[in-house]
Amino acid sequence: MTVAITGEEVVGALDKELKGAVKSVESEGILVQAEKILDIALCVKNNKNLKLDYLVSITGTDYIDYLEVSYLFYSLDNNKRFTLKVRLENKSNPAMPSLTGIWIGAELQEREIYDLLGITFSGHPNMKRIFLWEGFHGHPLRKDFSNGN
Amino acid sequence: MEIRTDSTSLDIDRHEGNLIKELRSSSTKPVTEPSGWLSEDLKRNIFLTTVDNVLNWGRKSSLWTETAFTACCTFEFISLSSSRFDIARFGMEVLRSSPRHADLIITAGTLTWKMAPQIKRVYEQMAEPKWVIAMGACGITGGIFADSYSVVPGYNRILPIDVYIPGCPPRPEALLAGIELLRKKVEKRSFLQG
Amino acid sequence: MAIKTEPILLNLGPIHPSTHGVFRMRALVDGEVITDIEPVFGYLHRGIEKLAEQKSYRQFIPLTDRLDYVASMNNNLAYVTAVEKLAGIEVPERAEYIRVIMSEIQRIISHLLGIGSFFNDMGTFFTPFFYMFIQKEKLTDLLEMVSGQRLLFNYMRFGGVSHDLPDEFLPALNTFLKEMPAEIDKYERLLKENEIVLARSKKVGILSPDMAINSSASGPVLRASGIEWDIRKADPYSIYDRFDFDIPTGTVGDCYDRYRVRVEELRQSIRILEQAVAGIPKGKVLNPVPLRFRPPEGEVYSHIESNKGELGFHVISDGSDKPYRLHIRAPSLLNLTALRKMLTGWKIADAIIIFGSIDICVGEVDR
Numbered sequence A: 001m002t003v004a005i006t007g008e009e010v011v012g013a014l015d016k017e018l019k020g021a022v023k024s025v026e027s028e029g030i031l032v033q034a035e036k037i038l039d040i041a042l043c044v045k046n047n048k049n050l051k052l053d054y055l056v057s058i059t060g061t062d063y064i065d066y067l068e069v070s071y072l073f074y075s076l077d078n079n080k081r082f083t084l085k086v087r088l089e090n091k092s093n094p095a096m097p098s099l100t101g102i103w104i105g106a107e108l109q110e111r112e113i114y115d116l117l118g119i120t121f122s123g124h125p126n127m128k129r130i131f132l133w134e135g136f137h138g139h140p141l142r143k144d145f146s147n148g149n
Numbered sequence B: 001m002e003i004r005t006d007s008t009s010l011d012i013d014r015h016e017g018n019l020i021k022e023l024r025s026s027s028t029k030p031v032t033e034p035s036g037w038l039s040e041d042l043k044r045n046i047f048l049t050t051v052d053n054v055l056n057w058g059r060k061s062s063l064w065t066e067t068a069f070t071a072c073c074t075f076e077f078i079s080l081s082s083s084r085f086d087i088a089r090f091g092m093e094v095l096r097s098s099p100r101h102a103d104l105i106i107t108a109g110t111l112t113w114k115m116a117p118q119i120k121r122v123y124e125q126m127a128e129p130k131w132v133i134a135m136g137a138c139g140i141t142g143g144i145f146a147d148s149y150s151v152v153p154g155y156n157r158i159l160p161i162d163v164y165i166p167g168c169p170p171r172p173e174a175l176l177a178g179i180e181l182l183r184k185k186v187e188k189r190s191f192l193q194g
Numbered sequence C: 001m002a003i004k005t006e007p008i009l010l011n012l013g014p015i016h017p018s019t020h021g022v023f024r025m026r027a028l029v030d031g032e033v034i035t036d037i038e039p040v041f042g043y044l045h046r047g048i049e050k051l052a053e054q055k056s057y058r059q060f061i062p063l064t065d066r067l068d069y070v071a072s073m074n075n076n077l078a079y080v081t082a083v084e085k086l087a088g089i090e091v092p093e094r095a096e097y098i099r100v101i102m103s104e105i106q107r108i109i110s111h112l113l114g115i116g117s118f119f120n121d122m123g124t125f126f127t128p129f130f131y132m133f134i135q136k137e138k139l140t141d142l143l144e145m146v147s148g149q150r151l152l153f154n155y156m157r158f159g160g161v162s163h164d165l166p167d168e169f170l171p172a173l174n175t176f177l178k179e180m181p182a183e184i185d186k187y188e189r190l191l192k193e194n195e196i197v198l199a200r201s202k203k204v205g206i207l208s209p210d211m212a213i214n215s216s217a218s219g220p221v222l223r224a225s226g227i228e229w230d231i232r233k234a235d236p237y238s239i240y241d242r243f244d245f246d247i248p249t250g251t252v253g254d255c256y257d258r259y260r261v262r263v264e265e266l267r268q269s270i271r272i273l274e275q276a277v278a279g280i281p282k283g284k285v286l287n288p289v290p291l292r293f294r295p296p297e298g299e300v301y302s303h304i305e306s307n308k309g310e311l312g313f314h315v316i317s318d319g320s321d322k323p324y325r326l327h328i329r330a331p332s333l334l335n336l337t338a339l340r341k342m343l344t345g346w347k348i349a350d351a352i353i354i355f356g357s358i359d360i361c362v363g364e365v366d367r
């Protein structure tokens, strides 16, 4: 079984590094500040006990009041999984750091989130639409998107 | 013997007599009917028909398909073109990746607006005469994806369609029936229509 | 002195015989050698994730069919297990067995097509493909028997599967399982040690283990690079923990290894199928769920080992009868992340083979 690492475990293991960055601790993950995501991702990847070296999936969601990006990681060696979440309150111009420097696996997924939700990832080598064409109006996965149908 | 102006009436009689003799000697056997006049080889190799029939026969027996396959329906087309359903029976086993060689687009799959210019371009590059079969619900109306923000509701927004084949995906047999319909359509073309 | 050449921009696709659907690459080539490449996506972006928010949970099942359309049972399975996990729905024993049988049949179909088209790309134009297609058609017939469709089955339901197996199904499957190993041996005799195959695929397009992990590759691509990671073992879903099978891995991570891993997986799937057919119990196949059922509020990420890799569904529910948000972790898309690294430096003809060895399905890449 791929066991979920609880938020408390991670906070316990990374107490020093995480100081001030954690907004809330949930059963299967932690919610952190967007600006700190790079440092935290590096920590969880390089920490000897956690070894979360495999970025599985990135989901972006529009919660009307804010946008949420959740990252799912595995540790292939320990067979564990862990979720990191980020909330962006600024919906008109959401931006956060890109993880492509650490995992190139983030590249296409971040582009996808940019395309469908309009979140800009700074530091991404190729931040442009991936599925829709240049000039498409709006971001379809926003709840206020209407396609005219 | 020549007939000259100074010929006597006897000369003329003799001349006529010779003609009779010649005819009689060359007419020992009864005359055959006209088809027997040609040699056996010629007889087997000449057909009489109309230009329309010949052109249409050629066209319908070698409809070459362009590989403009976008989505799921493609697999039923591949099934059709491989051993079990064997589209080679209709001279259609040749898949062309160059539009210059193709006569037919089978629109096997969902068309998105991003893809639409490419398909249109391929269609425009094909030489006349050319045909389009809209395969599958997506090809006809956008099918299950008709509500989507990125899907073209049917190929007929961008191409003239000759035959519609419903299904999601249509079975290979349905596709065969559609192709048969198209062959009938090709048969009815007239040279004068261009 | 080296010959001075000028780089040119070469466009491959989206209408191209060896891009396996509508996929496009913009390559910068210097003579024959690719110096840079940019994959272009989206030619089959149908907005499935948005459509999910407009349909009820049950209505979305047929849309999952159209993701990886070569193996739609696997997509069904991944989605229904995600929703079952979210709502805590129990599945009858027999249905679990049927699901495993369907999933493995689809894996065989997908791998047969994947291997066949890999050899197409290598230049053996359609000869191996047709051999493999014969077996694929037999399996398609089996799936048609249970679902009435040949390609997109829409067979699984929350709490089980839509119908029980017809009586003829298991004997027919047994016959197939008896014949198939000999068929695989036949492919192996033709292809495994073939001079051309070896020359063109060994040490071509190597994906190192570190790179494979870093680029989130999964499935046969990850395993060919030597990482033993298979969700059927690592996080057994359905009833995979009851079956005995191995995880084939490669050593080098080249095209040849990816091809070998797929062939070995064919054999492992047959092993699983044999055990499943022997062990399938009698009983009901569906714990019915109301048509417009409302799972509780919450979110769940659930994954299966599909034929292409880790297929995950991240479902977020707000307690209504439609998913609030549904994200699909598509293995085909993520296996392409490393494409740029894998292709750079190779000749155009090799690039086609490397791309073919990844085995993608554009329906899933673009969604």
Ligand code: SF4
Pocket (backbone or CB within 6 Å): B071, B072, B073, B108, B109, B110, B135, B136, B137, B138, B139, B143, B144, B167, B168, B169, B170, C066, C152
């Ligand atoms: S009609 Fe159905 S099978 Fe064909 S492309 Fe559309 S969704 Fe796929």
